[in-house]
Amino acid sequence: MNDVLIVIAPAADPLRKADLAAITFAQQVAGQTGGACDLLLMGPHASPAAEPASRLPIRTVLTVEHEALAQFTAENYAAAVANVVIGRSYRLIAAAASTTTKDYFPRLAAALDAAMASDVLEVLDVAETSATFLRAVFAGNLLAETVVDGATILATCRASSFESAQPGETTATVESVTVTDEIAYARKRFVAMQTTQLDRPELTEAEVIISGGRGTKGDEGFKLINELADLLGAAVGASRAAVDSGWMPNDFQVGQTGKIVAPKLYIAVGLSGAIQHLAGMRNSKTIVAINKDPEAPIFEVADFGLVADLFDALPTLTAALKSAKA
Amino acid sequence: MKILTTIKRTPERNTRMKIGSDAQLITADVKYEVNPFDELAVEEALRIREARGEVEVIAVTIGTEASREQLLAALAMGADRAVLVQADEELDALQTAALLAAVVRKESPDLVLMGKLAVDDENGQICGMLAGRLDWPQANFASKILLADDAGGATVTCEVDGGLEEVAVDLPAVITTDLRLNEPRYASLPGIMKAKKKPMDVIAAADLGGVPAGRSRITAYRPLPARQAGVICKTTEELARKLVEAKLV
Numbered sequence: 001m002n003d004v005l006i007v008i009a010p011a012a013d014p015l016r017k018a019d020l021a022a023i024t025f026a027q028q029v030a031g032q033t034g035g036a037c038d039l040l041l042m043g044p045h046a047s048p049a050a051e052p053a054s055r056l057p058i059r060t061v062l063t064v065e066h067e068a069l070a071q072f073t074a075e076n077y078a079a080a081v082a083n084v085v086i087g088r089s090y091r092l093i094a095a096a097a098s099t100t101t102k103d104y105f106p107r108l109a110a111a112l113d114a115a116m117a118s119d120v121l122e123v124l125d126v127a128e129t130s131a132t133f134l135r136a137v138f139a140g141n142l143l144a145e146t147v148v149d150g151a152t153i154l155a156t157c158r159a160s161s162f163e164s165a166q167p168g169e170t171t172a173t174v175e176s177v178t179v180t181d182e183i184a185y186a187r188k189r190f191v192a193m194q195t196t197q198l199d200r201p202e203l204t205e206a207e208v209i210i211s212g213g214r215g216t217k218g219d220e221g222f223k224l225i226n227e228l229a230d231l232l233g234a235a236v237g238a239s240r241a242a243v244d245s246g247w248m249p250n251d252f253q254v255g256q257t258g259k260i261v262a263p264k265l266y267i268a269v270g271l272s273g274a275i276q277h278l279a280g281m282r283n284s285k286t287i288v289a290i291n292k293d294p295e296a297p298i299f300e301v302a303d304f305g306l307v308a309d310l311f312d313a314l315p316t317l318t319a320a321l322k323s324a325k326a
Numbered sequence: 327m328k329i330l331t332t333i334k335r336t337p338e339r340n341t342r343m344k345i346g347s348d349a350q351l352i353t354a355d356v357k358y359e360v361n362p363f364d365e366l367a368v369e370e371a372l373r374i375r376e377a378r379g380e381v382e383v384i385a386v387t388i389g390t391e392a393s394r395e396q397l398l399a400a401l402a403m404g405a406d407r408a409v410l411v412q413a414d415e416e417l418d419a420l421q422t423a424a425l426l427a428a429v430v431r432k433e434s435p436d437l438v439l440m441g442k443l444a445v446d447d448e449n450g451q452i453c454g455m456l457a458g459r460l461d462w463p464q465a466n467f468a469s470k471i472l473l474a475d476d477a478g479g480a481t482v483t484c485e486v487d488g489g490l491e492e493v494a495v496d497l498p499a500v501i502t503t504d505l506r507l508n509e510p511r512y513a514s515l516p517g518i519m520k521a522k523k524k525p526m527d528v529i530a531a532a533d534l535g536g537v538p539a540g541r542s543r544i545t546a547y548r549p550l551p552a553r554q555a556g557v558i559c560k561t562t563e564e565l566a567r568k569l570v571e572a573k574l575v
Contacts, residue, residue, distance in 0.1 A: 073493070074454065074464055074466070075463060075464070078454070078458065098487050099466070099467060099484075099485075099486040099487045100486070100487070102442075102450050102466065102467075103454065103464070103466045103467075103486075104454065105451075105454065106419070106450070106451040106452070106453065106454025106455045106458070107454035107455070107457060107458040107464065108454075108458075109419075109420070109451065109454070109455060109458075110420075110423065110454065110455040110456075110457075110458030110459050111458055113420075115418065115419075115420055115541035115542045116419065116449075116451055116542075117542070118448070118449045118450060118451060119448070132545070134548075135448075136448070137446060137447055137448055137544075137547075138337075138343050138445070138446060138448075139445060139448075140550075141342065141343065141550065142343055142345065142547050142548070142549065142550070143547065143548040143549070143550060144447075144544040144546070144547050144548075145544065145545050145546040145547075145548070146542065146543070146544050146545070147542065147543055147544075147545050148541065148542045149541040149542065150541055185463065186496075187462075187463040187495065187496040187499075188463035188464070188465075188493060188494070188495050188496070188499075189493065189494045189495075190491070190492075190493055191481065191492040191493055191494050192491075192492045193488065193489065193490070193491050193492070194489045194490040194491075194492075195488050195489040196488075196489050204487075208574075208575075232575055240505065243506075244505075244506065249489060249490075250469070250485045250489070250490065250506070251485075251486070251487060251488060251489050256445075256448075257442070257443070257504070257505060259487070264574065265569075265574045265575070275340060282550075282553070286572070286574055287553075287556070288565070288569070290565075299556070299558070301553055301556075302556045303553075303554070303556040303557070304556060304557055304559055304565055304568055304569070305556055305557070305558045305559065306558070306559045306562060306565045307558065308562060312562075313562045313565075316562040316563070316566075317562050317565060317566055320562065320563055320566035320567075321566050321569070321570070321575055324566060324567075324570045324575075325575070
């Protein structure tokens with residue numbers, strides 16, 4: 001039992017960066033077990049996503065489409081994956097960590113009676129019936145070597161910790177799999193989704209992120225952040241304080257319980273750098289901090305710091321970078 | 327109506343946990359509290375009781391005698407009764423879910439509320455594992471919970487990656503709390519005094535059908551790799567120059 005299954009659900013075409021990272025994670029495990037990697041695409045876009053997915057270094061692409069999977073619910077998706085894997089044997093069932101997998105993967109773990117590792121940063125060792133992973137704990141202040149036992153285990157990986165899998169020379173076989181109608185769980189229903197419309201890159205995919213905190217005072221400061229973001233083609237993020245104050249929607253929150261990001265460049269503006277925020281961005285390649293408080297903890301992780309009032313600094317910075325780019 | 331809130335004893339938030347030379351946590355001078363996300367769950371249960379009346383709020387924890395402290399904190403906030411499932415070893419998520427399922431079968435609550443994750447291990451697996459075992463519906467990351475008048479179901483607003491998702495669950499269900507669900511109350515002095523007189527049942531894990539073998543554990547801790555010290559720019563122009571030089575923009 002050496003093979004690994006990467007679950008991408010709901011599947012999108014093209015595959016998201018996070019899902020390509022999960023494939024790399026799975027390949028690292030398969031590299032140690034000597035097994036193959038299969039991909040399981042689920043949801044209404046599973047079939048169109050299969051063709052490009054088959055060019056990735058994968059043995060088989062399994063697709064599952066069922067009307068009960070039209071909208072995501074943890075109950076239906078967990079039941080569908082359980083339905084697919086029972087009868088096949090996998091050493092590891094993997095996926096990228098997201099609110100979706102945080103919702104349904106534990107339920108799947110219970111269905112399969114398998115132990116699970118959440119939000120893995122690194123694969124340390126894979127033996128026959130036990131695997132060791134590195135995880136972040138205590139708001140990302142410490143790392144923990146976590147052992148997970150079992151012939152079959154589940155794991156979600158932190159997308160920003162793994163490179164995106166690239167298409168290779170081979171073409172995987174594509175196999176459509178039927179699941180039983182019993183996957184439809186009547187006692188939970190999707191009602192509605194309020195998505196924030198983005199004309200900017202998505203936070204977890206962006207190369208450059210500019211985040212605002214309490215110091216922005218809301219619209220005034222975020223207006224300046226948006227101007228710089230327009231110039232740099234950056235995504236915009238927010239601290240918990242900014243979201244709690246109603247200045248930004250919840251899905252813009254970067255931090256322990258929001259988005260975990262690791263872009264090339266992270267600019268923290270008017271943001272003190274509470275432990276829980278650092279947990280979400282401290283692995284960014286370069287961190288810039290602009291804050292008028294020289295004691296702000298954000299300066300402890302910043303590569304470049306500027307002690308200044310953001311209302312002066314941001315327009316000056318935007319103008320200086322605009323002329324540098326010209 | 328009966329609401330079960332499951333709480334975990336965790337080091338006080340913002341404690342800088344330290345590692346000993348044996349790669350284990352130094353817990354000697356650490357103070358503990360109710361996991362902040364579980365505190366949100368207790369608060370929500372109390373608000374439901376205040377809105378509806380005739381709701382019994384029970385706080386449950388799994389742990390050693392030391393966890394009584396956290397049950398008392400929940401009772402002091404206003405919970406009616408507490409249950410300590412006594413277990414001396416560290417339990418993993420599957421074991422915890424198995425024990426909680428046994429408590430749920432014993433108590434038959436209409437709703438189980440808990441934090442979406444514990445701030446120590448940050449696994450966030452209990453809700454799905456418990457709901458899965460019970461074959462109950464689940465709703466995670468709740469920023470709003472609206473119970474139907476007949477308490478037969480609830481509409482939950484969930485904070486997910488793409489925005490806000492609204493789902494409907496039939497009760498009984500397991501729901502986890504997110505940061506913006508509410509602001510937990512401080513226990514009042516009378517509340518703290520009353521807490522000591524409220525019922526606290528202690529059950530040995532063995533009496534709940536025993537604990538399955540553990541399958542996941544932390545074997546060692548490591549500090550974060552250090553980041554190289556940064557540079558403070560004297561002017562905004564200097565920062566701009568450095569960003570351009572480093573080809574970051």
